[in-house]
Amino acid sequence: MRRRARKGGGRQVELTVTAIGSRGDGIAFVDEKPVFIPLTLPGDRLRVRLEAEKGGGFRAEPLDLLEEGPNRSDPPCPHFGVCGGCQLQHLDESAYRDWKAARMPEALERQGVTAGELREPIYISAGSRRRATFALRRHAGGLDLGFHRRQSGAVVDLQTCLLLTPELFALAAPLRAALEPLLPPGMRGDVILLQAENGFDLLLITPEPPDLAAREALSAFAAEQQVVRVSWAADGKMAPEPIVERSAPLLTFGQTAVSPPPGGFVQPSQAGEAALVAAVLEALPKDAKRVADLFAGCGSFTFPLAQHATVTAVEGDAAALAALWTAARRAGLAGPVMVEQRDLVRQPLHAEELAAVDAVVFDPPQQGAREQAQELAGSPVPRVIAVSCNPVSFARDARSLVEGGYRLDWVQPVDQFPWAAHLELVASFSRT
Ligand SMILES: C[S@@+](CC[C@H](N)C(=O)[O-])C[C@H]1O[C@@H](n2cnc3c(N)ncnc32)[C@H](O)[C@@H]1O
DSSP: OOOOOOTTTTOEEEEEOOEEOTTSOEEEEETTEEEEETTOOTTOEEEEEEOOOBTTBEEEEEEEEEEOOTTBOOOSSTTBTTBTTOSOTTBOHHHHHHHHHHHHHHHHHHTTOOOSEEOOOEEOOSSOBOEEEEEEEEETTEEEEEOBBTTSSOBOOOSOOSSBOHHHHHTHHHHHHHHGGGSOTTOEEEEEEEEETTEEEEEEEOSSOOOHHHHHHHHHHHHHTTEEEEEEESSSSSOOEEEEESSOOOEEETTEEEOOOTTOOOOSBHHHHHHHHHHHHHHSOTTOOEEEEESOTTTTTHHHHHTTSEEEEEESOHHHHHHHHHHHHHTTOBTTEEEEEOOTTTSOOOTGGGTTOSEEEEOOOTTOOHHHHHHHHTSOOSEEEEEESOHHHHHHHHHHHHHTTEEEEEEEEEEOSTTSSOOEEEEEEEEO
């Protein structure tokens, strides 16, 4: 049977890039339809091959760069372009900052939301990421360990990475050497690394559990490389099994030491976390007595907030909440800190449940908190503080709050992912 040619696919065209899209690709137009071209910049003139039309636009692969736009610069990392970890190293610093700064007002404008004050982003420098997920691929010639290739499941065997702290990247080579003899050829997996304050925490995700010899080898590796804990899981969903625990990995939130669960969410950099916490505390009214911290994780905001008010931390992930609660009890904060495990998409906190709360902090995953924002919109809570890693879903949720009678007082963007399209932010809403 002959395959029907998909509309537009395979066609070669010349075009000029006019903008950068929300995922960091260059955007040009063909037949008045957008074309998304990776690794290109405004002003670039190029020949591309269009892929099939999808959702009213095209993706395209660049074939020849005929003329360079004015803001190109040399990418500092030799893996740039192949590695999927960074999208914008080829853009000069000032154009990069202009693009990041424009993301927030654009997203708000699309939703018709006006902010009292839109602040300049705080830029977190590269070389500060303390957490990373490396993909693993064991092949006949060795082990590839690094980020996925751009738009591919293949693994870039990283020789350098400018995003990570130097200490965290320095673990990559010994880790590669230690894992290579332990994984059979053909095996794929991931390893999640966290640089905690007292050493490294590793979660190995492979289809088969390590056998006894592998466990012994990992134990020796941990002792040599200041790795405090190694855990294993078959996939990202099952509960990880500890393999080596020399001591619990520790991070300090506010003044409280917390041991995050293996692979658990923490803010990617210490400096980014500090900027977000400072903005959340700035937004917290001085007289707030009761605060709800929604999507609390293991407490990056809960514990700094608990220095000022009683906090109820609500979180869907049992392991994260258990880590938060254990830390609260150990610090003598059971009382000022309370916890509730709850799915905030299926069962958002209702407006009536929020009646006695002076401030709500909510920090959902990328997709935002549509259901919770709608409940907040009908609540009497005087101050709502949003933390988000996605200006688009944030702007949608902000619109619900504004339609419910809130005023968006200010937005503080935090660029915690240098050279990537992501942007984090803290926003303060008050009842009008
Ligand atoms: C962006 S993280 C923020 C965590 C924490 N505030 C921090 O800064 O470390 C989002 C959190 O939302 C939690 N989460 C995701 N979906 C959820 C849901 N449906 N209900 C409750 N919590 C959820 C995740 O487990 C994760 O801890």
